Amino acid sequence: MPDCPAGDRPGVDARPGADAQPGGGLAVIIPAANEAARIGACLAALAASDDPGLPVAVIVVANGCRDATAQVARDAGAAIAARGWAMQVLELAEGGKTRALNAGDAATGAGLRLYLDADVTPGPGLLAALARALAGEAAAYASGRVRITGRGAVARAYARVWARVPFMARGVPGCGAFAVNRAGRARWGAWPDIISDDTFARLQFRPGERHLVAAAYDWPVAEGFGALVRVRRRQDRGVAEIAARFPDLLRNDDKAPPGAAGLLRLLVRDPAGLAVYAGVALAVRLKRGDAGWSRGR
Numbered sequence: 001m002p003d004c005p006a007g008d009r010p011g012v013d014a015r016p017g018a019d020a021q022p023g024g025g026l027a028v029i030i031p032a033a034n035e036a037a038r039i040g041a042c043l044a045a046l047a048a049s050d051d052p053g054l055p056v057a058v059i060v061v062a063n064g065c066r067d068a069t070a071q072v073a074r075d076a077g078a079a080i081a082a083r084g085w086a087m088q089v090l091e092l093a094e095g096g097k098t099r100a101l102n103a104g105d106a107a108t109g110a111g112l113r114l115y116l117d118a119d120v121t122p123g124p125g126l127l128a129a130l131a132r133a134l135a136g137e138a139a140a141y142a143s144g145r146v147r148i149t150g151r152g153a154v155a156r157a158y159a160r161v162w163a164r165v166p167f168m169a170r171g172v173p174g175c176g177a178f179a180v181n182r183a184g185r186a187r188w189g190a191w192p193d194i195i196s197d198d199t200f201a202r203l204q205f206r207p208g209e210r211h212l213v214a215a216a217y218d219w220p221v222a223e224g225f226g227a228l229v230r231v232r233r234r235q236d237r238g239v240a241e242i243a244a245r246f247p248d249l250l251r252n253d254d255k256a257p258p259g260a261a262g263l264l265r266l267l268v269r270d271p272a273g274l275a276v277y278a279g280v281a282l283a284v285r286l287k288r289g290d291a292g293w294s295r296g297r
Contacts, residue, residue: 026131059104129142
């Protein structure tokens with residue numbers, strides 16, 4: 001039986017009523033499109049997380065799936081429920097990440113929200129650290145230390161250099177995993193139909209309102225040179241879309257290029273990695289287009 005049939009299916013809650021508190025708790029919202037091969041590891045890591053000290057609800061939104069994403073998520077529900085946490089699996093007939101994010105938001109009244117990509121592996125201390133960072137009344141955004149991973153020599157080389165770019169190494173990029181408190185989430189309404197949801201959310205906050213916690217998570221890049229080019233092209237389109245549609249948000253941007261000295265340090269430290277990274281960037285500039293969907297990493 002297909003996991004995403006023609007009509008939307010209601011959620012399956014491993015512990016009904018656990019997320020009924022209108023202002024408390026932490027909701028982990030996981031949009032997932034054809035992530036059957038990856039979401040099990042994500043949910044297993046969540047189930048092994050340190051106790052954040054407040055009620056937790058995990059909401060998986062399987063959107064436009066053609067594989068067993070929803071069933072794999074349901075199968076992982078027992079480990080989530082064993083923690084005393086709620087678990088919902090929502091199925092949407094149509095794809096679209098921001099559509100899935102909106103469905104996840106509509107399914108919870110939790111005051112803290114962690115938006116987590118299905119192929120991310122959170123470290124054991126991430127939930128607890130994010131809950132502490134977002135505990136105040138002031139609007140806040142938080143993420144963990146991102147460990148960029150890759151399979152294959154090309155992906156690993158690209159990941160090594162990307163991890164050393166100043167914004168990734170010293171900023172709060174929130175790639176694949178970012179959280180906000182209630183006042184922070186009130187900065188915007190429904191998620192707009194955009195490519196780069198993480199950029200949109202991050203730029204709702206001034207640099208001083210973004211908090212980097214010590215806990216880490218693993219975030220994979222695409223595999224192979226061609227896939228990296230397609231993803232980088234999509235990322236660039238996403239950033240350009242934010243600039244065109246929401247120009248006021250750019251005042252909160254704090255990205256800085258590595259500069260000549262930074263590039264020289266990268267060249268000395270990892271010439272092979274920089275060659276791959278620069279090659280991907282050059283390929284993106286030489287050939288624009290490719291408006292289709294690609295994996296976010």
